Amino acid sequence: MDQQTYETGLKIRSEVLGKEYVENSMKSADDFNKPFQEFVTEYCWGAGWGRPGLSRKERSMLNLAMISILNRPHELKLHIRGALTNGLTKDQIREIFMQVAIYAGVPAGVDAFRQAREVFADQAKK
Amino acid sequence: MDQQTYETGLKIRSEVLGKEYVENSMKSADDFNKPFQEFVTEYCWGAGWGRPGLSRKERSMLNLAMISILNRPHELKLHIRGALTNGLTKDQIREIFMQVAIYAGVPAGVDAFRQAREVFADQAKK
Amino acid sequence: MDQQTYETGLKIRSEVLGKEYVENSMKSADDFNKPFQEFVTEYCWGAGWGRPGLSRKERSMLNLAMISILNRPHELKLHIRGALTNGLTKDQIREIFMQVAIYAGVPAGVDAFRQAREVFADQAKK
Amino acid sequence: MDQQTYETGLKIRSEVLGKEYVENSMKSADDFNKPFQEFVTEYCWGAGWGRPGLSRKERSMLNLAMISILNRPHELKLHIRGALTNGLTKDQIREIFMQVAIYAGVPAGVDAFRQAREVFADQAKK
Amino acid sequence: MDQQTYETGLKIRSEVLGKEYVENSMKSADDFNKPFQEFVTEYCWGAGWGRPGLSRKERSMLNLAMISILNRPHELKLHIRGALTNGLTKDQIREIFMQVAIYAGVPAGVDAFRQAREVFADQAKK
Amino acid sequence: MDQQTYETGLKIRSEVLGKEYVENSMKSADDFNKPFQEFVTEYCWGAGWGRPGLSRKERSMLNLAMISILNRPHELKLHIRGALTNGLTKDQIREIFMQVAIYAGVPAGVDAFRQAREVFADQAKK
Numbered sequence: 001m002d003q004q005t006y007e008t009g010l011k012i013r014s015e016v017l018g019k020e021y022v023e024n025s026m027k028s029a030d031d032f033n034k035p036f037q038e039f040v041t042e043y044c045w046g047a048g049w050g051r052p053g054l055s056r057k058e059r060s061m062l063n064l065a066m067i068s069i070l071n072r073p074h075e076l077k078l079h080i081r082g083a084l085t086n087g088l089t090k091d092q093i094r095e096i097f098m099q100v101a102i103y104a105g106v107p108a109g110v111d112a113f114r115q116a117r118e119v120f121a122d123q124a125k126k
Numbered sequence: 127m128d129q130q131t132y133e134t135g136l137k138i139r140s141e142v143l144g145k146e147y148v149e150n151s152m153k154s155a156d157d158f159n160k161p162f163q164e165f166v167t168e169y170c171w172g173a174g175w176g177r178p179g180l181s182r183k184e185r186s187m188l189n190l191a192m193i194s195i196l197n198r199p200h201e202l203k204l205h206i207r208g209a210l211t212n213g214l215t216k217d218q219i220r221e222i223f224m225q226v227a228i229y230a231g232v233p234a235g236v237d238a239f240r241q242a243r244e245v246f247a248d249q250a251k252k
Numbered sequence: 253m254d255q256q257t258y259e260t261g262l263k264i265r266s267e268v269l270g271k272e273y274v275e276n277s278m279k280s281a282d283d284f285n286k287p288f289q290e291f292v293t294e295y296c297w298g299a300g301w302g303r304p305g306l307s308r309k310e311r312s313m314l315n316l317a318m319i320s321i322l323n324r325p326h327e328l329k330l331h332i333r334g335a336l337t338n339g340l341t342k343d344q345i346r347e348i349f350m351q352v353a354i355y356a357g358v359p360a361g362v363d364a365f366r367q368a369r370e371v372f373a374d375q376a377k378k
Numbered sequence: 379m380d381q382q383t384y385e386t387g388l389k390i391r392s393e394v395l396g397k398e399y400v401e402n403s404m405k406s407a408d409d410f411n412k413p414f415q416e417f418v419t420e421y422c423w424g425a426g427w428g429r430p431g432l433s434r435k436e437r438s439m440l441n442l443a444m445i446s447i448l449n450r451p452h453e454l455k456l457h458i459r460g461a462l463t464n465g466l467t468k469d470q471i472r473e474i475f476m477q478v479a480i481y482a483g484v485p486a487g488v489d490a491f492r493q494a495r496e497v498f499a500d501q502a503k504k
Numbered sequence: 505m506d507q508q509t510y511e512t513g514l515k516i517r518s519e520v521l522g523k524e525y526v527e528n529s530m531k532s533a534d535d536f537n538k539p540f541q542e543f544v545t546e547y548c549w550g551a552g553w554g555r556p557g558l559s560r561k562e563r564s565m566l567n568l569a570m571i572s573i574l575n576r577p578h579e580l581k582l583h584i585r586g587a588l589t590n591g592l593t594k595d596q597i598r599e600i601f602m603q604v605a606i607y608a609g610v611p612a613g614v615d616a617f618r619q620a621r622e623v624f625a626d627q628a629k630k
Numbered sequence: 631m632d633q634q635t636y637e638t639g640l641k642i643r644s645e646v647l648g649k650e651y652v653e654n655s656m657k658s659a660d661d662f663n664k665p666f667q668e669f670v671t672e673y674c675w676g677a678g679w680g681r682p683g684l685s686r687k688e689r690s691m692l693n694l695a696m697i698s699i700l701n702r703p704h705e706l707k708l709h710i711r712g713a714l715t716n717g718l719t720k721d722q723i724r725e726i727f728m729q730v731a732i733y734a735g736v737p738a739g740v741d742a743f744r745q746a747r748e749v750f751a752d753q754a755k756k
Contacts, residue, residue, distance in 0.1 A: 002632035032216050032246070033239045035681075036224055043673050044232050048606045051665075053599040058565060062600060065566045066607045069573050071197055071323055072233040074240070090284050095557040096566060098288055102552045103570045104483040106296050107324040113285045114326070120284070128380035158342050158372070159365045161429075162350055169421050170358050174732045177413075179725040184691060188726060191692045192733045195699050197323055198359040200366070221683040222692060228678045229696045231608040254506035287555075295547050300480045303539075305473040313436060314443045314474060318481045321447050347431040348440060354426045355444045357734040410720050410750070411743045414728055422736045449575055449701055450737040452744070468536050476540055484548045485576040491537045492578070498536070575701055594662050602666055610674045611702040617663045618704070624662070 001042055009046025016049070016056065016082040056086040061096060064088075068100045068112040076112065080119045090120070127168055135172025142175070142182065142208040186212040190222045194238040195230045202238065206245045216246070253294055261298025268301070268308065268334040308338040316340075316348045320364040321356045328364065332371045342372070379420055387424025394427070394434065394460040438464040442474045446490040447482045454490065458497045468498070505546055513550025520553070520560065520586040564590040565600060572604045572616040580616065584623045594624070631672055639676025646679070646686065646712040690716040694726045698742040699734045706742065710749045720750070 014022045029037045049059060060083035067076045083093060093116055101109025140148045155163045175185060186209035193202045209219060219242055227235025266274045281289045301311060312335035319328045335345060345368055353361025392400045407415045427437060438461035445454045461471060471494055479487025518526045533541045553563060564587035571580045587597060597620055605613025644652045659667045679689060690713035697706045713723060723746055731739025 002635070005632070032220055033243065035220065036227065036235065036239055039224060039227070039677065040232055040236070043677065044606050047669065047673065048603060051599060051602070053595050054603070058562075059603060061562060062565060062569045062603050063607065065570050066573055066604070067233055069570055070231060070233050070608060072237055075233040075236055091557050094284055094287065095555060098291060098555065099552060099558075099563060099566050100570070101288065101291070102484055102548050103567065104574060105322060105481045105486075106292055107319055107322050107327040107481060108483075109288065110292070110327055111324055113288055117285065128383070131380070158346055159369065161346065162353065162361065162365055165350060165353070165425065166358055166362070169425065170732050173417065173421065174729060177725060177728070179721050180729075184688075185729060187688065187692060188695045188729050189733065191696050192699055192730070193359055195696055196357060196359050196734060198363055201359040201362055217683050221681060224681065225678060225684075225689060225692050226696070228674050229609045229611060229693065230700060231612075232606055234609075254509070257506070291551065295551065296480050299543065299547065300477060303473060303476070305469050306477075310436075310439065311477060313440060314477050315481065317440045317444050318447055318478070321444055322482060343431050347429060350429065351426060351432070351437060351440050352444070354422050355441065355735045355737060356448060357738075358732055360735075410724055411747065413724065414731065414739065414743055417728060417731070418736055418740070445737055448735060448737050450741055453737040453740055472536055472539065476543060479540065479543070483574060484544055485571055485574050485579040487540065488544070488579055489576055491540055495537065598662055598665065602669060605666070605669070609700060610670055611697055611700050611705040613666065614670070614705055615702055617666055621663065 001038065002046075005046035005050065006038065006042040007046075008050045009041040009044070012049045012056075013041055013045040016045075016060075016085060017078055018081070018085075021078075057083075057088060060086040060088055061092070064093065064096045064112075065100055068097065068108055069104045071108070071111075073111065073115055076115050077119050080116050081123075084123075090116075127164065128172075131172035131176065132164065132168045133172075134176045135167040135170070138175045138182075139167055139171040142171075142186075142211060143204055144207070144211075147204075182212040183209075183214060186214055187218070187222060190214075190219065190238075191226055194223065194226045194234055197234070197237075199237065199241050202241050203245050206242050207249075210249075253290065254298075257298035257302065258290065258294040259298075260302045261293040261296070264301045264308075265293055265297040268297075268312075268337060269330055270333070270337075273330075309335075309340060312338040312340055313344070313348060316345065316364075317352055320349065320352045320360055323360070323363075325363065325367050328367050329371050332368050333375075336375075379416065380424075383424035383428065384416065384420040385424075386428045387419040387422070390427045390434075391419055391423040394423075394438075394463060395456055396459070396463075399456070434464040435461075435466060438466055439470070439474060442466075442471065442490075443478055446475065446478045446486055449486070449489075451489065451493050454493050455497050458494050459501075462501075468494075505542065506550075509550035509554065510542065510546040511550075512554045513545040513548070516553045516560075517545055517549040520549075520564075520589060521582055522585070522589075525582075560590040561592060564592055565596070568592075568597065568600045568616075569604055572601065572612055573608045575612070575615075577615065577619050580619050581623050584620050585627075588627075631668065632676075635676035635680065636668065636672040637676075638680040639671040639674070642679045642686075643671055643675040646675075646690075646715060647708055648711070648715075651708075686716040687713075687718060690718055691722070691726060694718075694723065694742075695730055698727065698730045698738055701738070701741075703741065703745050706745050707749050710746050711753075714753075 010022070025037060060079065063079045064083055067079055080093065097109055097112040097116065100112055136148070151163060186205065189205045190209055193205055206219065223235055223238040223242065226238055262274070277289060312331065315331045316335055319331055332345065349361055349364040349368065352364055403415060438457065441457045442461055445457055458471065475487055475490040475494065478490055514526070529541060564583065567583045568587055571583055584597065601613055601616040601620065604616055640652070655667060690709065693709045694713055697709055710723065727739055727742040727746065730742055
């Protein structure tokens with residue numbers, strides 16, 4: 001493990017997904033999934049998100065489109081929250097999901113809109 | 127239908143997924159899905175799993191990777207249980223899902239780890 | 253927007269998915285998803301389903317196979333209901349899902365059968 | 379193997395995909411892929427296509443939609459030829475692929491149209 | 505068809521993918537695929553790309569990520585060219601494809617990089 | 631970058647995919663794809679394949695199944711060669727691809743068998 005890349009990853013992951021969420025993920029990790037948590041933190045968040053060349057806002061845009069197509073609702077909701085944190089507006093999120101519907105098909109768009117509305121409703125309650 | 131292949135399939139399916147589960151599936155089958163239950167038992171479990179050339183442990187390894195990518199959580203959980211029955215350790219399951227994350231992307235890995243932890247938690251309760 | 257295509261779309265969508273469902277979708281739409289609801293109604297239902305050349309029954313057959321493979325359970329259930337409305341029998345639905353299992357794999361078939369049985373059970377209660 | 383199901387499969391496969399093509403597939407099979415050729419013939423063509431409940435034309439319709447989405451151009455071309463043999467018109471094939479574009483996205487539709495035009499151009503040469 | 509949306513779509517499509525390419529697509533269209541060409545132009549390029557809310561550069565970013573995952577090399581190459589036209593740099597394209605590799609897996613990234621290098625090599629020849 | 635993980639990755643990658651192939655990949659890398667080549671070497675081959683817990687033979691088995699489903703023929707051929715290097719027999723490869731056909735559908739199996747036969751034919755020529 002490259003300690004510096006890991007630290008960078010942990011910092012970015014916490015800033016994008018929320019400190020509380022990341023601390024819980026790390027604390028609840030056991031022998032089974034700890035190596036995976038560390039791997040994701042170092043490679044995805046440190047070596048990936050830590051790279052220059054795209055802003056966090058742009059990386060969030062890509063993720064909303066990609067994770068919609070990859071059909072992973074749990075991760076999509078996390079990254080819709082992260083996208084708002086990174087400065088995307090609801091209008092931009094709508095445009096991304098409409099483009100998803102055109103390129104990946106209407107059902108992918110329908111699911112993305114449903115999940116976004118659940119996230120917005122959750123946040124309105126708080 | 128080839129009766130012998132069907133019988134072989136029923137036996138292997140029961141040994142891997144559990145006698146109770148398979149008996150319930152068969153008993154609860156109605157006119158609508160009975161032909162499918164028989165088809166799966168004969169072809170997938172008899173003509174597929176019944177072949178020589180790979181051990182059950184190896185077939186379970188393949189299934190964990192494939193079903194993670196195919197994104198079918200209900201089936202994945204069944205086959206995580208089956209993999210434990212077939213002798214895979216939790217450490218091996220972790221390695222499979224880390225390889226899934228690398229080749230099919232981090233969100234596929236995240237979902238696979240979450241589902242495995244749910245299965246392990248369920249089993250710990252019993 | 254082409255008003256006539258939109259009206260055609262709204263009519264077909266209501267006839268296939270149910271008037272109540274479509275009215276609810278339209279009424280509950282907010283600034284965020286209203287453009288998407290209109291887009292889907294005009295393009296998918298008006299410019300798509302509104303075309304000659306295939307019967308509604310045939311379009312339902314295609315949708316059951318496609319949405320099973322696209323792995324969108326919420327949409328699949330809607331379209332199983334729509335398929336019954338469009339005159340497909342349960343026996344035809346079974347045959348479609350068995351063909352899905354052969355061409356897209358057993359887990360896709362298993363999920364499609366499970367979702368169909370949930371729809372049928374729901375309808376039997378009413 | 380169920381000999382009768384296998385024979386049925388061989389007959390249907392030859393009628394749909396062409397006698398010459400199937401004979402070549404079988405003749406060129408070696409130790410490596412012969413078990414697979416036999417499995418596909420029995421399982422997919424005998425136990426699947428051999429079932430009552432859907433016409434061959436309907437099964438071809440499903441296959442064009444499914445194989446477009448599964449993104450398998452070589453198989454798609456075979457089944458476009460088979461669809462013409464089973465009585466689908468070019469207009470019906472266009473409608474199927476337009477529905478694919480709506481439900482699975484524009485790039486899936488673009489590829490399906492390109493492959494169909496290649497098949498039609500090939501046949502026009504003969 | 506909404507004539508104005510169609511005209512907008514034709515203009516944007518020509519500006520992004522190149523006038524020559526679009527004119528050839530339209531001219532070579534026959535009875536079989538003309539309705540699809542018109543549909544794509546109106547729906548994808550007029551009603552989709554014609555919307556405000558995202559810049560063309562941002563829409564290109566999304567498309568590179570989405571079409572890589574959708575695994576459509578022919579379309580991906582077109583949109584890599586379009587992305588350069590819309591002002592994306594090679595460095596930004598690299599960052600997008602590295603993010604694809606992390607979220608959709610290494611093989612999706614390897615293919616995207618290979619196709620981009622083919623496009624760049626083609627352009628260097630001219 | 632963690633230099634030691636990178637070195638481990640370079641070594642394993644060369645042993646599995648062939649020294650010549652990996653040296654060519656590295657030598658032909660330019661400003662555009664060099665960061666990706668290094669990322670894949672460190673992350674996929676060092677931090678992934680370099681882990682204990684599964685043998686190389688087992689990792690090859692998983693890769694053949696996964697890359698078939700991910701539908702990446704260029705990578706699949708590389709990994710069929712790698713699988714032979716890692717000690718898988720042709721009979722084991724056949725069994726893996728038959729299981730792919732059952733779980734991911736017949737067209738995925740057909741393509742995997744075709745690509746394997748191309749690799750075997752290439753190797754027979756040398």
